[in-house]
Amino acid sequence: xxxxxxxxxxxxxxxxxxLRFTGPADGTLSRYFREHPRLGGRERxxxxxxxxxxxxxxxxxxxxxxxxxxxxxxxxTLLGLADAVGVDSLGGLSEDETNWLMRVMEIDRQHLPDVMxxxxxxxxxxxxxxxxxxxxxLLLAESLNQPAALDLRVNTMKAERDDVIKALAEAxxxxxxxxxxxxxxxxxxxPSIQNLPLFKDGTIEVQDEGSQVxxxxxxxxxxxxxxxxxxxxxxxxLALGAIMRNTGRLYAFDVSEKRLxxxxxxxxxxxxxxxxxxxxxxxxxxxxxxxxxxLDRVLVDAPCSGLGTLRRNPDVKWRQTEAGIAELNVKQSxxxxxxxxxxKAGGRLVYATCSVLVEENxxxxxxxxxxxxxxxxxxxxxxxxxxxxxxxxxxxxxxxPHKHATDGFFAAVFQRNKALVAGKIAIDVDxx
Numbered sequence: 059x060x061x062x063x064x065x066x067x068x069x070x071x072x073x074x075x076x077l078r079f080t081g082p083a084d085g086t087l088s089r090y091f092r093e094h095p096r097l098g099g100r101e102r103x104x105x106x107x108x109x110x111x112x113x114x115x116x117x118x119x120x121x122x123x124x125x126x127x128x129x130x131x132x133x134x135t136l137l138g139l140a141d142a143v144g145v146d147s148l149g150g151l152s153e154d155e156t157n158w159l160m161r162v163m164e165i166d167r168q169h170l171p172d173v174m175x176x177x178x179x180x181x182x183x184x185x186x187x188x189x190x191x192x193x194x195x196l197l198l199a200e201s202l203n204q205p206a207a208l209d210l211r212v213n214t215m216k217a218e219r220d221d222v223i224k225a226l227a228e229a230x231x232x233x234x235x236x237x238x239x240x241x242x243x244x245x246x247x248x249p250s251i252q253n254l255p256l257f258k259d260g261t262i263e264v265q266d267e268g269s270q271v272x273x274x275x276x277x278x279x280x281x282x283x284x285x286x287x288x289x290x291x292x293x294x295x296l297a298l299g300a301i302m303r304n305t306g307r308l309y310a311f312d313v314s315e316k317r318l319x320x321x322x323x324x325x326x327x328x329x330x331x332x333x334x335x336x337x338x339x340x341x342x343x344x345x346x347x348x349x350x351x352x353l354d355r356v357l358v359d360a361p362c363s364g365l366g367t368l369r370r371n372p373d374v375k376w377r378q379t380e381a382g383i384a385e386l387n388v389k390q391s392x393x394x395x396x397x398x399x400x401x402k403a404g405g406r407l408v409y410a411t412c413s414v415l416v417e418e419n420x421x422x423x424x425x426x427x428x429x430x431x432x433x434x435x436x437x438x439x440x441x442x443x444x445x446x447x448x449x450x451x452x453x454x455x456x457x458x459p460h461k462h463a464t465d466g467f468f469a470a471v472f473q474r475n476k477a478l479v480a481g482k483i484a485i486d487v488d489x490x
Contacts, residue, residue, distance in 0.1 A: 061104060061143065063150025068097065069105050070135040076109060076373065083113060083373035108138035113372035114203040115141070117177045118170065122162050128155070137162065172196055177203050181380055182365065185415060194460075198414070201460035206369035208245040209236065209464075211265040211293075215300050215329055217256075219243065225256060238449055238462065239270035241297070260327030265293050268366075268457045268464030272359065272410050273297035275441050275455060275469060278308075282354035285309040287397040289335070292321030294359060299330040309353075310335040311346070341396035353400040355408070360390045362411035362418050366466025369459060383417055390422050398430060403476040407433065410455075410469040420454065423470035433472040441471050 072090045076083050087109060091102055112119055112134065123133040136159055139148055145159045167175060172192055173183045176199035186195035210233065212219045219235060222243065226233045231249050236242030244267070245251075256262045273294045278284045278301050286295040289310035299308050308330075312318050315337045325333055338345055363383055364374045394409050401407050409426070411418050427435060438451040449455070449462075455469035 059147070060149040061101070061139075061147055065101055065104060066132070066135060066139065066148070066150060068094065068101070069108050069139060070132055072105065073109055073112065073135055073138070074131060076113075079373065079377045082371070082377075083109065084371070104139070104143055107142040108135070110205070110372055111141045112138035113376065114368075115177050116376065117174045118167060121170075121174060122165070125158075125162070133158070176200075178375055182375055182378075189416060197460045198458060201458070202365075202368040202414075202466070203372065204369060204459070206266070206459075206465065207463070208248050208251075209265060209267045209270075210243040210245060210251070210262045211239070211270050211297060212241045212243060213261050213263065213296070213300055213328055214241055215304060216259070216261045222256065222262060226254075229254065236267040236270070238447055238464075239267045239274065240447075241300075242267045242270050258327070260324070260329055263293065263296060263324065263328075265297065266465045268462065268467040269293060269412075270297060271447060271449070271455070271457065271464075272408070272467060272469055273301065273357070274445050274447060275438070275471065276301075276355050276357050276408050277406060277441070277444060278302050278306075278355050280305045282306045283309075283349075283352060284355045285311060285349070285353050285357070285397070285400055287311050287356055287358045287400075288360060288393065289321065290314075290317045290359070292318070292324055292333075292335075294357060295321065295333055296324060296328050296330065298357070299328065299333050302332060304330050304332050306332055308333045309349075311338050312336075313338055313340060341393045346396065346400065350399045351402050353402060354405045356397050356400050356405070357408045357410065358394055358397045359410045359412075360393055360418075360422075362386060362390065362413040363415060364412055366412040366414050366468075369465060383415065387417055387422065390418060391425060394422065394426050395430075398426075398433065398472075398474075401433075401474045403474055405474050406436070407472045407474070408469055409472070410467065412465055412467055414458065414466040414468075419456075419468035419470075423454065423472075426472070430472075432475050434475060436471040436473050438469070438471065 076086050087106055119134055119137045122137060123130045140159050140163055173180060176183045176196055178199050186198060190198060212222050223233050232246045233243040236244050251257045278298050280303050283306060284298060289295045289312045292310055295310040310333055318335045318337055321335055336345055363378050364371060368375055398407055409423055413419060437453050438455045442449050442451060457464045457467040
């Protein structure tokens with residue numbers, strides 16, 4: 059069945075706004091749909107799919123849109139829609155537009171330059187090539203430009219993974235155990251799960267497998283004092299609470315009251331009572347200072363470029379800048395330094411990002427070690443063996459979509475040395 063011609067106009071209108079890159083694409087789309095309530099579910103789905111396809115393939119489609127006649131923005135819109143639903147499903151096209159679309163969709167893209175095939179800004183592409191080489195960088199870029207699968211985390215306080223697989227099958231939703239996470243499920247296709255009893259009662263949460271692995275490598279144990287230093291909406295916090303079997307004390311710190319507010323309904327569904335959300339003004343808030351040297355484990359999922367999440371947020375690569383990365387690096391180092399003060403002698407600190415850039419990952423970890431003699435790096439191979447996670451890593455966790463079918467994640471684990479920690483804490487407190 060052909061789409062009504064008005065869909066082209068709606069898609070072009072919202073695309074024009076999104077390509078200004080003044081804010082996240084998902085927020086712009088949501089607002090546009092609220093402002094146009096007469097758009098049906100199918101129409102909204104097609105518009106969203108076309109927009110996200112264009113953002114993933116912007117370099118190639120922009121190049122193609124510069125051929126042919128008519129306005130480039132309309133041609134760009136038609137390319138996105140044709141990729142989403144096929145040329146034959148589009149209504150209201152002229153004969154010239156239909157013929158042009160058919161020709162363009164048949165172009166062999168393998169002969170395009172690598173930087174164009176990567177559909178990355180040049181500065182990001184060059185950084186990927188410098189680390190991985192051109193061939194693997196292209197594999198990484200292509201995997202980042204594919205939509206992500208739907209991953210779920212099973213709340214083990216409420217159910218076992220195998221039982222959830224059986225319950226989902228009755229929906230019917232086909233789910234399989236994830237490869238690395240002990241609590242993860244990967245769902246075929248992308249069914250709506252918000253109305254499922256399993257979701258409403260907190261038995262399952264949406265969470266990428268890589269994010270679940272990050273929570274697991276912290277190694278939190280029953281009865282410990284633990285902090286999720288940049289908790290956000292609390293996905294990893296909830297995973298940690300279940301790992302701790304609802305014992306001990308788990309702080310969820312964040313500077314955004316709005317983000318932490320999103321944790322509250324999830325926390326209520328989860329059945330956890332060991333989680334304590336705390337809004338802080340900044341990384342050196344007095345609420346943090348009082349806990350200096352008292353926590354067993356601290357997770358720092360630091361604010362970052364988000365370039366590891368392009369499968370879900372393809373607009374990020376076009377909104378991010380090199381200057382923005384440099385600003386983030388300052389913030390990342392400051393947050394890690396502050397979080398380190400919480401860790402007790404023998405305790406562990408995990409620094410993590412959802413980025414694939416060395417500047418946000420290895421560089422921050424190495425700089426931290428140079429300025430914090432009371433911490434040593436725990437090789438990721440050791441940490442993964444402790445947690446019985448079958449991943450082949452060396453010093454750091456580096457999960458990549460083309461290798462692990464997850465978002466791009468990085469993590470480094472540090473342990474505080476018992477011999478140096480007493481004097482260090484005294485100096486920190488005095489310096490305040």
